[in-house]
Amino acid sequence: MKARRSSCGGSGLLIGLDVGGTKTDVVLADEGGAIIHAVRFPTPTGSGTQVAKGVVAGIRRVLQKGGAELADVRAVGIGIPGQVEAGTVRRAVNLGIEDFPLAEYVEERVGNQAAVIVENDVYAAALGAHEMLSRQAPVEHMVYLGIGTGIAAGVVLGKELYRGAHGMAGEIGHVVVEPDGEPCNCGARGCLETVASGPAITRQARKAVASGRVTALREAEPLNAQAVFRAAREGDGVAREIIDRGAYYLAQAVQWLLLCYDVEKIVLGGGLAYEGRALIQPLYRHLRAWYGESKLADLLLDETRLIARTTEPRLGVWGAVVLAQRYLCRERGDATIR
């Protein structure tokens, strides 16, 4: 997990946290972004204070594990699944947070000389993905598309995160694609998330089993998205149908992103990205059917533009380190961003 040494790197330390719905990852890194130690623990949820206490405890644990002192930490980056504005978590439904000043809380307890930067977790993962790609060749514009429990994109334009007016840019999981479809957590019906996320695939598999269709999914234990992909690989017709339907809607998301932003790369992350080719192949089958004869085929059918992130490290926690790193660079007046 080595990153190139940043041009504004000093000799201090950085901490990155990826606060997930169930687990929190914390890493201690040097200012060049090289990971020194990592810890993972269950996320305490229920209120902003609970989550914040967990963050502070995680910071202390990783420092202890690395035999390092708080005084050596220059910046802390935190990725959290929610809407974030200027260090305040406006809303993080799965963690039970509403309007909580997370950056301020953590800074008061561990700040001293370290700045605390809080960002939406998908945005942080987008920075991690940008860092990953940039190790091979410079990338100006890219999108990270997280497909797991939910679906959301993080957009990097001109090497900078594009957040939009309210820190909502990239929330394409809530584009309505089936107006009469299933209810979504956001209150609307038929959002992209309700047809192509991990839980959506699981729900369709359960429906197929309950309706008495002949499928190997009847024996799947547990019956989840991974089981559906496995059955599809083994030739199960019902499983293939379910994956194909999800891929149909994800192909729509990919065409919106490519045509809206004309990015060089789209990195797929989240639980479903681990399926790799099994997800990408049906997705391109749809894109080829739509654009095969189009003058836009060059833009939309170039398979090198879409990368499924199938291996560790987790981009979220890496991106949290990049958040801290970039903050320091700016503070020191060095605008160099890889």
Ligand SMILES: [Zn+2]
């Ligand atoms: Zn929705």
